Amino acid sequence: MTAMFALKDAAKSFAGKTALAPITLAIAPGRTTALIGPSGCGKSTLLRLLIGLVEPDEGEVRFDGTAVDRASAPRLRRRMGYVIQDGGLFPHLTARANAALMARHLGWPRAAIEERIAALAALTRLPRDILDRYPAEISGGQRQRVSLMRALMLDPEVLLLDEPLGALDPIVRYELQTDLRDIFRSLEKTVVLVTHDIGEAGYFADTLVLLRDGRIVQEGTLADLVHRPVEPFVERFVTAQRGLADVIAQVS
């Protein structure tokens, strides 16, 4: 089975400061991978490398066998959906127009767009009357659902999410976590998710990639990280987060 994403010695620094040391990583298709680690560990840079928003200084990034570079990125991005913390919805467009933007730009027939929007609204459990509101008129959780609709509009093979739940209050976050996991499971897409919350990572992901100072410290299941930490930092990171008792009990 070939990897969906393959990084080979990919490194990136910003203004002389290393964001990512040379990293080699394969992300399996059809599974959910979580990139975790403390702030500034390079997890967001790694995600942006995958979609070509950041170009590696050295090494290479391949998506489904094709090198991601400036020339190929615009085309490859249409096979990826991307969701960021605040949703990144365009304030001048309604929820519906946000979700439909790319399809409309590509000249999809109106009926096909409407059909797809309806299906995605059902999938993300977004009330239909929200569709004609502007981002300023809907709640944070609803914005993330719309953002997910927009990311899924072209039925991409891959879904990339950068702290998608980071800005939500706990109850909304909890609901959306449940819905998101259901969606990931039903879609069977390759999902890469950035979070600093190991509980969330464990809840969503088959594989966790723990980063620190631009390097991969450990890659494995949550059980691997909890029970077989490769160095004391992993242990510290796992136990430093409260409210994990349930999850730990679940895997042990």
Add this chain to the structure above:
Amino acid sequence: MRRVLLALLVAIALALPAMAAAPELRVGSKKFTESVILGEIAVRLAVDAGARATHRRELGGTRILWQALKAGEIDLYVEYSGTLVQEILGGRVAADDAALAAALAAEGIGMTRPLGFNNTYAIAVMPATAERLGARAISDLIRHPALRIRFSEEFLNRADGWPALRARYGLPQADVRGLDHDLAYRGLAAGDIDAIDVYTTDAEIAYYGLRVLADDRGHFPHYGALVVYRLDLRDRAPGVVSALDRLAGRIDETTMARLNAKAKIERVAEARIAADFVAASFRIRAEITEQELVRRLWERTLEHLGLVAVSLAAAIIVAIPLGILAARLARLGQAILAVVGVVQTVPSLALLVFMIPVFGIGAGPAIVALFLYSLLPIVRNTHAGITDVPGPLAESAQAMGLSPRARLRLVELPIASRAILAGIKTSAVINVGTATLGALIGAGGYGQPILTGIRLDDTALILEGAVPAALLALIVQGAFDAAERRLVPRGLRLAAER
């Protein structure tokens, strides 16, 4: 329909030879009353000689008129020998008529014989001031260094004006500044200032009973009025040239001062004064039509709107792409912003004068100048609007796979629309105000009555330009507010309200 068109063409074809037969010429005048009256007289004489003459009145100062004459924008105007010798020819020629005519001919310009009067500069004070200072001549001012002196801008700066006068007499005054000539009289009468420059044929001298100080060291040259014209006029309209020469020696100082007084004190229209003068002096009958207020206002409005609409539309078309370019390419962007910023600092009058050699006089140069002034707010706001698109949004658009051009059209420009529109609104309001200066170079508009009103001390006439200009600015602002409700996406307005 086709038949009507055909008839029209035939009519034009028939009328063409008749139109070609009557030489067309344009008379210019400076923005003071004497020049306007003399311009009107020249028009009457030219018309009587069979020409079709129009008067481009109140075109500003010597530089503008001379450049317009050289460029063929006007065919003739009345100038003063001293001004020609000192200011235009830079003192290179002797101050006699033959030498002057030869020097002008080398520039392609002809001159008539002098009209008769000498309108030289002089320094004037109120009678009470003269008593208090014991001043009868300019040299008496040397003992009074604290005098508040105001000169017309042209006198203050020209070679034969204040710099030479000060050197000649050794005048010590420090409080010497520029002031519009027509306003200076009012300041003097009100006691706000002590001394001003006057033209010796000014009507106000008699009206205010001013004391003209003797030029006891013989500084001021002779400023004999004469008509300067383009030499090609001798071929195009020989009748006009000889008709103008009939003016030689026909207007002495008393006559000119009387004509000036009619305009400035009795408020008679210059056209009427000129018609009466040519009727009395040359037995020329002329029909004078005076426009009624509504029609006048309507024409001024059309002229003003024309200036604003064309210059603003051009500025929008150019400035938005410039702003986008500035936002895209940081280094070039700095250069673009710097250049449009510098353009903004050029004084409007100077910019208007710079335009004349290239674009002539009239609406053309005014539109170019207004266009340049309108760039900065739009370029700046477009640049700011696009660079201020929040990073996550710009990145989301990129991550969707939109091309740079599609990102601009679908995301960045709509999000920046509010800022861009605000820039256009600022430009439009400034443009409406600045366009009033266009009258100085013959562009017409609301500036024309303001200019004439200041010259004639006619508040009603000033308001005739100022009030519509202010109203137009308000209307333009209102129109853009309405446009904002239509053009700025509702979602953005909601986002701004939160």
